[in-house]
Amino acid sequence: MSTTERIIQAADLTFINNSLRSLNRDIEAVSQQVNGVGTELADTRSELARLEQAFMQFVAADLRAKELALAETRQIKIRQELETTYGYYAEVRRQATGILQAADVNVVRVETIKSATEGLMLSAPRYWLAPALVALAAWLNDQQDLAKRALAEAVRRDDEKTSLFFALVSRRADRGSACRVWLDRYFGMQDPKSLDRQSVILVDALASGIFGGEVRLQCTRRVESWVEELSAEVGFVETQRHQWSDGLLTKLPENDNSQRYRHLARFSSTWAALNHSLNEATLHEVVRDHFVGIFDGALTPARNIEAAVDDLLDSLVKNFDDEELPLRREDRLNQLIIEKSGDRDAAQRKQALETTILDERVSFTQLLTNAAMNPQLSKATRATQRYATALSRTWIRDAHDDLTASFRARVPSDVALSIEGWTGSTRSGENEEELIGKLGAHLDAERDAALAKLKIGIKQWAAIAFGVLMIVFSISAGWFLALIGVASIGWFFAEKQKIAKAKVRVAEEAAKKKEQCEQALKACLAELVEWRREHARRDAIAVEVTNFIDSISPDQHILASHDNVRRVISAA
Template sequence: MSTTERIIQAADLTYINNSLRSLNRDIEAVSQQVAGVGGELADTRSELARLEQAFMQFVAADLRAKELALAETRQIKIRQELETTYGYYAEVRRQATGILQAADVNVVRAETIKSATEGLMLSAPRYWLAPALVALAAWLNDQQDLAKRALAEAIRRDDEKTSLFFALISRRSGRGNACRVWLDRYFGMQDPKSLDRQSVILVDALASGIFGGEVRLQCTRRVESWVEELAAEVGFVETQREQWSDGLLTKLPDENRAGRYTHLSRFSPTWTELNASLNEAALHEVVRDHFVGIFDGPLVPARNIEAAVDDLLDSLVSNFDDEELPLRREDRLNQLVIEESGDRVAAQRRQSLETTILDERVSFTQLLTNAAMNPQLSKATRATQRYATALSRAWIRDAHDDLTASFRARVPGDIALSIEGWSGSTRSGENETELLGGLGAYLDAARDAALAKLKLGFKHWAAVVFGVFMLVCAFSAGWLLALVGVGSIGWFFAEKKKIDNARIRLAQEAAKKKEQCEQALKATLAELVEWRREYARRDEIAAEVTAFIDSISPEQHILASHDNVRRVMSAA
């Protein structure tokens, strides 16, 4: 072999050797990348799930923020419209008791009162109270003809409110006969199945004890006859249960307790039902506190009949009229959206439970429900709340028992669990050992499946066979084939080492993951035990609610008449 041939052969072998090394490095890099794809893919999926959840939370928060801003803007516009359209009603309302109090102390001239009321008549062309005040001023000035004409106009505009208004004024002035006549007129227009909202004033008057003995007896008998008439209807008991159930549900908490039960809310698909059941159980405490608050402490009656009637007159004239209802409903919805921090669905759900409170006409029993459960909207006094609750105690107890039974029936029995693709179920964590075994077996199977994929494949064994073949051929064909054979076999062992290292890493990661999942399962079961305890504790309060309601009676919660002893009879 010549020198030139030896130089060429050495150069060629060096190039081939370098190429094999480069190829080996490239294959090694690709192998490392492929080995990391599995872990990166799992991490990517987890990150995508987290990002999806974060995005949905962001969208929900953004929607709530926009709804909150819109509700605040709409509320301002609605209240401006109320002020613009019905603002003059407020001026008329302010004059009502002012005229009576001015007449009591005789510090305002009759001409001034007459001029003021006639001016109100001009500024409120549709409002019933304006001609009623003109009639009152004419009556105080002994102008009989003017009083009759103004009274006729007030009756034409709103007969019921006018009759109740003058019944209260007659009682204020101590004219029992006139009070009885006006009340007879008012009662004659009433249908216990369709009462106007101002009828709560009558219940206020009865509960506050402002009527004399004969008139008070007349009102009590009429109320009893209303209840008897309604009770004679088919399905009355069922209606009352449903009605009071809706009333009690207006107090239902809507709290997400995931912050307290972090693992249970994360690893249990049943969390929505668990959270709802806990809110339902919490209703018992809210209802108990509501009723205890109504009856807690003595009621201090007004110092005299004039002050007592003035309070009722303020309630009567300050109640908004039916024509304001659409705007008032919209205003209430926006207020609820603000209270719910922009959650319009929750606000609409609350308003649907309150809708009957703003209905133009309701049954007498619905009137009692509204007065007892939502005094701010129904304009009921605390005395009326007590009387309405006491009068409805049997219906309240039945409705509460129905709700309690339905709440208990909805409590999830088997609690679903889901951790890293594994699923199981438990009632109260009593099968913890079994669940841990199942979770461990699932994770071990997943580990074994992943390890099974990390093995020498066809290409690796083909490389060994090819390398051996090249080495055999090298005896007759030269060193070039020997180098190729050695490179192939070397690549085989390098790949085998990488696979062994990858299997070791996978086994370590699987062991760590198994430990974390088992800890998560134990924490979830511990929180489930705590959840059961909290639910049982809250559910026990249902018995306290029933006992408290049973202790109430209507007679114990009516103020004595102002004509004799003014005191509050002790509550049971």
């Protein structure tokens, strides 16, 4: 070999050898990066899913916070508008029972009362109570002409409320004949299918024993005739079931149970239905406690007839008038949004169930439903709640049975589970071994697919073939080709070792993932078993509700003649 060839060979072999080592390191680094990218891609997908969920939760929380702030602002504006537009009504209302109480103790001159009521007449040009108070003052002052003119104006503005007002005033003054006349006038204007909301005051008076024996009998007969008239309507029973179902549903809780059943909430697409079913089952307990609270303890009558009637007069005059209804409805919606922490949809659903409570006109049976289920909105007393519940006992039981049946029909029988791409279903976790086996098979197949991708490819086989070829050619061409061949073969075995390590890593990660997924599945099944137990326990309370409703005597007691004696009246 000549000197020139030796120099070229030494120089070229050193450069090529270094280049091959550098190329091998680069390929190894790239291979590691590719494996790392694959792992990071899987992690990124998981993080993106969690980020998406967190983002949606943030958006929902932000919307609720904005709705809450807007509701609070709107409520302030609405109440300011109510005060500005109808605030002068409050002054008139404050005078109503004050005049009667002042007349009782005779500490205010009749001229003062007259002057005060006439001033109210000027400040409340459309309000029915202002001329009614003028008539009351004139009556106390024995000014018949003025009393008649003022009374005619009050009747013109609102005949029903004026008639009921003076029926109560007459009862307070123990003028039975006048009370009967005013009640006859009031009853004559009533349609049991379209009663004014103020009719609850009449029911209060009857249930509280305000009226004397003859007047009470008159009211009782009229109430019974209303029930008979309504019962004769086609579809009455169905209407009552629907009406009372809506009334009971106003008590439906809207709890988020995801913190107690975290794995089900995360891994089950059936969770929304499970959560709703649990809330529906919880309704039985709420309804039971509601009715038990109505009948728990004795009713305490007012100390005398004057105080009892004054309470009813307060209810009559303080309840808002029909012209205030639009603002009152909007105020109620904003109040519900605040109570629901900014969840406008939940507030609107709640208001939809309460809508009939604020209706200007309702049927007598709807009046009973409103009084029994929502006394705060309907302004009903506990005595009225008891009376309304007793009259409606059969309808309540039927509506509750209907709701119970519909709740049970909606309970999910099969619960879907989804864990890391695997899906399955169970009823009560009884097929745990089967699900674990299927989950394991799914994850094993996923692992095997990943391992199958980690194999010697065409590039590596080409490298070893090229290396062998170079070694064969080096027999006649010299050490240069032999060195290239050895380097190619060395790279092949390095790649093979790298793939073997990657397979070990994939197998270890797959085993860890399998263990975690199996634990998640077991946790889901354990929570489902607990959910079934809790649901069954809450659902069983439905029997207690039915038994309690059945235990209410068909002849519900009411206070009689404003004493501690109780009179039995017949229920529907």
